[in-house]
Amino acid sequence: MKINYQIISQLHKLGKILNELKEEEFTEKDSLLCGSSVGQHVRHTLEFIECLVNTKEGEILSYDDRKRNLVLESSLDFALEVIAETELRLAGYIPPEKIRLKHILNESDHSITDTCGERELLFVLDHMxxxxALIRIAMENKFQWILLPVDFGYTPSTLIARSVPR
Structure with missing residues (x-):
């Protein structure tokens, strides 16, 4: 459950930052993000979490085969609503012990491997x-008036490494 709460904490930080944006800022494409928007990165993040929490014991999990709900990247209000719902859902989430992970390798081939829900929670946290971090880049360059938490977009290991004198 510790990992769940780390993800919830990150979602909470993300929601607070998004509350500072206007809809057009959320959806605006940015060259710093290779032509994507903050909203697209939010959608991507939320869909990975959804893929995992919708996978039951023994089922196949595929982050590649996700829904790609474009409303998540085009409606700031909807994204904030989904963030709040996801926080609640994760609070009671118990990861399955055994699942199968499917990953597309190319147009004609894929890989399936054994994994577990807890390991995938760690992946989702790091991926998020x-x-x-990409959202941070856009924010620092386009929306400087928004104060970001010092740890926004950084893994705990990076924060620890940066605080250790060299």
Whole structure:
């Protein structure tokens, strides 16, 4: 459950930052993000979490085969609503012990491997922080008036490494 709360904490930080944006800022494409928007990174992050929490014991989990709900990237209010719902859902989430992970390798081939829900929670957490780092880049360059938490978009290991004298 510790990992769940780390993800919830990150979602909470993300929601607070998004509350500072206007809809057009949320959806605006940015060259710093290779032509994507903050909203697209939020959608991507939320869909990975959804993929995992919707996978039951023994089922196949595929982050590649996710729904890609474009409303999540085009409606700030909807994204904030989904963030709040996801926080609640994760609070009671018990990860399955055994699941199968499917990953598309190319147009004609894929890989399936055994994994567990707790390991996938760690992946989702790291993946989320990676996308929050990208959001941070956009925020620091386009929306400087928004104060970001010092740890927004950084993994705990990076924060620890940076605080250790060299």
């Amino acid at each position: 922080i990676h996308h929050m």
